Amino acid sequence: MATTFLFLLLSAIFIAKAQQGQSNVNPGSFLTPTTNSSWPSPSGQYAFGFYKQGNGYAVGVFFAGIPEKTVVWTANRDDPPVPAAVTLNFTSAGRLVLQSAQGTTKSVVVLGETASSASMLDTGNFVVYNSDNQSIWESFQNPTDTLLPTQQLFYDDVLDSSVSESNQSTGRFRAIMQQDGFIALYPIGTPYYIEYGYWSKGIQGPQLNATLNLDVDGHLYLANGNGIVTISAGGNSTKGLLYRLRMDDDGFLRLYSYNTNQNGDWVVTWSAIVKCDPKGLCGVNAFCVIYDEEYNCTCLPGFAFVDESKRTLGCERNLTVDNCKEGTYVMEEEIDTVWENDTYSLPLFSSNIEDCKIACLQDCNWEAALFKDGACRKQRLPMRFGRRQSDSSVALIKVSTSTPSTNRTMTKERNKELRVDILIVSITLVAFAFTVLAISAFVIYRSHVSKHENVSNMGNFVDEDVGPRSFTYAELEKMTDVLLEIIFCRRSVDSNLPEEEVILEEWVYSCFECGELDKLINDEEVDKRQFERMVKVAFWCILEEPSLRPSMKKVLIMLEGTADIPIPPNPTSVISMI
Numbered sequence: 087m088a089t090t091f092l093f094l095l096l097s098a099i100f101i102a103k104a105q106q107g108q109s110n111v112n113p114g115s116f117l118t119p120t121t122n123s124s125w126p127s128p129s130g131q132y133a134f135g136f137y138k139q140g141n142g143y144a145v146g147v148f149f150a151g152i153p154e155k156t157v158v159w160t161a162n163r164d165d166p167p168v169p170a171a172v173t174l175n176f177t178s179a180g181r182l183v184l185q186s187a188q189g190t191t192k193s194v195v196v197l198g199e200t201a202s203s204a205s206m207l208d209t210g211n212f213v214v215y216n217s218d219n220q221s222i223w224e225s226f227q228n229p230t231d232t233l234l235p236t237q238q239l240f241y242d243d244v245l246d247s248s249v250s251e252s253n254q255s256t257g258r259f260r261a262i263m264q265q266d267g268f269i270a271l272y273p274i275g276t277p278y279y280i281e282y283g284y285w286s287k288g289i290q291g292p293q294l295n296a297t298l299n300l301d302v303d304g305h306l307y308l309a310n311g312n313g314i315v316t317i318s319a320g321g322n323s324t325k326g327l328l329y330r331l332r333m334d335d336d337g338f339l340r341l342y343s344y345n346t347n348q349n350g351d352w353v354v355t356w357s358a359i360v361k362c363d364p365k366g367l368c369g370v371n372a373f374c375v376i377y378d379e380e381y382n383c384t385c386l387p388g389f390a391f392v393d394e395s396k397r398t399l400g401c402e403r404n405l406t407v408d409n410c411k412e413g414t415y416v417m418e419e420e421i422d423t424v425w426e427n428d429t430y431s432l433p434l435f436s437s438n439i440e441d442c443k444i445a446c447l448q449d450c451n452w453e454a455a456l457f458k459d460g461a462c463r464k465q466r467l468p469m470r471f472g473r474r475q476s477d478s479s480v481a482l483i484k485v486s487t488s489t490p491s492t493n494r495t496m497t498k499e500r501n502k503e504l505r506v507d508i509l510i511v512s513i514t515l516v517a518f519a520f521t522v523l524a525i526s527a528f529v530i531y532r533s534h535v536s537k538h539e540n541v542s543n544m545g546n547f548v549d550e551d552v553g554p555r556s557f558t559y560a561e562l563e564k565m566t567d568v569l570l571e572i573i574f575c576r577r578s579v580d581s582n583l584p585e586e587e588v589i590l591e592e593w594v595y596s597c598f599e600c601g602e603l604d605k606l607i608n609d610e611e612v613d614k615r616q617f618e619r620m621v622k623v624a625f626w627c628i629l630e631e632p633s634l635r636p637s638m639k640k641v642l643i644m645l646e647g648t649a650d651i652p653i654p655p656n657p658t659s660v661i662s663m664i
């Protein structure tokens with residue numbers, strides 16, 4: 087009995103060993119979601135293939151050797167799930183594609199050259215090879231939210247959290263290995279500035295060589311060839327222990343271990359964060375409060391959860407506010423809360439909180455204010471990154487005192503419309519700005535050329551105070567050209583057009599940084615301060631993250647010259663945290 091068992095065990099080991107060199111998948115192989123749905127690694131610990139997602143399937147790499155089939159990598163993570171009637175085809179042309187029943191195809195991995203074989207390795211790395219057996223694509227080099235032992239993050243590599251445990255679409259938080267040697271956490275959509283980050287750890291020395299590493303014994307550390315900085319100590323026996331590091335959907339970076347001898351659950355062995363640290367954890371117009379060992383989200387006064395069962399989605403106005411109806415609003419206080427610093431607003435100095443409330447009530451443009459240490463900073467909605475913190479800072483929110491004239495359903499619909507509006511406005515923002523410019527340029531040009539022609543209708547487009555009235559047509563044309571160039575450069579970054587245009591954008595930015603914008607306008611006579619203003623606004627408008635781009639209103643205020651324009655981030659490179 088025992089010898090039979092031993093024999094079986096030995097042959098199993100032998101077969102596993104023999105299979106190690108033969109686990110390659112070749113053109114002609116295919117998978118379907120329901121039968122032969124994955125290609126396992128030789129040990130069976132990992133598999134590449136279909137897994138259940140929503141009411142369909144996704145393709146990825148997952149732990150296959152344990153009951154918890156944890157997903158560690160996902161192909162095309164932001165695509166909707168695919169139906170059961172698809173085939174993952176390793177085509178004779180050397181591509182890995184999903185083929186629908188209708189015959190349409192979509193690449194699972196984007197390859198630069200023809201693939202001759204692919205292999206699911208025992209490390210959890212899915213590798214595609216060319217005809218020379220050289221790796222041409224690796225899941226380890228294209229991580230989603232998880233880092234596995236022996237996988238490394240190099241500079242600029244990111245781990246983006248998933249929406250939830252059961253939905254691997256891109257979520258809300260990011261870990262990035264920065265060029266300055268720091269591994270740092272941010273809400274997705276914010277620039278890599280220290281005020282947006284909520285955790286980081288760095289290593290001294292050659293910064294571009296710094297990597298984040300996870301060893302098979304659970305040792306998590308930064309290294310750069312000169313030394314290491316341990317983040318979580320390993321050194322435990324590797325027998326039967328599995329590790330993975332994941333950027334979790336709640337903004338925590340956690341190291342998990344799994345004891346295969348106990349078949350329990352994944353256990354957190356290390357985590358970076360204190361509850362409520364991840365900025366934006368509670369969504370907009372809400373703040374995070376720590377209760378004992380847990381956190382909870384609370385809406386601002388006058389706001390209600392978008393979805394009471396998913397409190398982290400944030401809050402919206404319970405009642406619509408008609409800002410300018412006098413006497414029907416009060417300012418409600420939410421003490422000891424800290425929020426994103428809206429750098430577009432300049433503080434008013436008022437000795438007490440009542441003055442701050444009055445100032446906000448009298449101004450139709452503002453729905454909230456932050457009062458701290460005698461400074462009253464008016465805010466626009468939505469308010470972000472709210473967190474309760476013992477602090478002298480008070481949030482003041484304009485709240486209606488009148489009986490509700492609209493109910494919540496209507497508010498919701500209104501908000502939906504508004505969101506669509508905002509989307510359209512964002513898309514057309516830049517175009518519109520130039521239309522205004524072009525029209526005003528045209529008006530000015532026409533009025534210079536011929537004072538007799540009637541152009542007053544067009545003049546209505548341009549606010550007397552906003553309109554850049556002091557410019558000549560040539561000036562405006564020049565400015566517009568330069569700004570358009572900047573914007574086309576941004577487009578070329580997105581669509582991989584010629585590199586010199588990217589360089590042009592960098593050049594414009596470096597001119598701006600060094601205060602040498604006049605290099606851009608050569609001999610033209612241009613109001614330099616206004617030109618700088620416009621360049622700054624342009625750089626804000628072309629930020630890749632739409633949420634960072636200023637609103638139309640802010641653009642107008644910034645162009646108007648009544649508000650300071652913060653220095654825009656360099657659009658082409660990651661900004662150092664220190």
Ligand SMILES: *[C@@H]1O[C@H](CO)[C@@H](O)[C@H](O)[C@H]1NC(C)=O
Binds near residue numbers: 121122
């Ligand atoms: C699925 O795999 C089994 C065993 O590995 C094999 O016998 C069968 O032919 C495969 N089916 C398809 C459709 O490839």
Ligand SMILES: *[C@@H]1O[C@H](CO)[C@@H](O)[C@H](O)[C@H]1NC(C)=O
Binds near residue numbers: 140254255
């Ligand atoms: C996953 O989340 C995204 C973003 O919230 C959503 O659009 C998508 O429908 C979700 N997918 C599933 C399968 O629930």
Ligand SMILES: *[C@@H]1O[C@H](CO)[C@@H](O)[C@H](O)[C@H]1NC(C)=O
Binds near residue numbers: 116173185
């Ligand atoms: C895979 O793609 C090839 C074309 O490259 C096609 O001939 C073949 O039928 C496909 N196989 C499956 C199972 O869909």
Ligand SMILES: *[C@@H]1O[C@H](CO)[C@@H](O)[C@H](O)[C@H]1NC(C)=O
Binds near residue numbers: 219
């Ligand atoms: C590629 O690897 C396979 C299996 O490991 C081997 O059989 C083959 O000879 C190798 N080809 C080359 C060109 O090295």
Ligand SMILES: *[C@@H]1O[C@H](CO)[C@@H](O)[C@H](O)[C@H]1NC(C)=O
Binds near residue numbers: 292310311312
């Ligand atoms: C950084 O790495 C490169 C190769 O990746 C190496 O040539 C260089 O010497 C390293 N620099 C330092 C200071 O270790």
Ligand SMILES: *[C@@H]1O[C@H](CO)[C@@H](O)[C@H](O)[C@H]1NC(C)=O
Binds near residue numbers: 305318322
């Ligand atoms: C190593 O073992 C110790 C004691 O069992 C445990 O407290 C620690 O969390 C383990 N470390 C890792 C990285 O698993």
Ligand SMILES: *[C@@H]1O[C@H](CO)[C@@H](O)[C@H](O)[C@H]1NC(C)=O
Binds near residue numbers: 380381382383
């Ligand atoms: C948050 O608070 C609400 C209301 O008090 C409660 O129903 C909910 O269970 C709490 N959520 C958590 C995660 O503690």
Ligand SMILES: *[C@@H]1O[C@H](CO)[C@@H](O)[C@H](O)[C@H]1NC(C)=O
Binds near residue numbers: 388389490
């Ligand atoms: C919304 O406003 C109404 C009327 O002011 C109030 O009765 C209700 O409790 C509010 N709902 C929430 C969720 O705050």
Ligand SMILES: *[C@@H]1O[C@H](CO)[C@@H](O)[C@H](O)[C@H]1NC(C)=O
Binds near residue numbers: 428429
């Ligand atoms: C907000 O930003 C302004 C300008 O960047 C700065 O002067 C002010 O100190 C900041 N306030 C807080 C509370 O961080």
Ligand SMILES: *[C@@H]1O[C@H](CO)[C@@H](O)[C@H](O)[C@H]1NC(C)=O
Binds near residue numbers: 493494495496
């Ligand atoms: C709220 O407004 C919607 C749309 O006008 C209406 O269908 C619904 O009956 C209203 N609900 C209440 C409670 O008044």
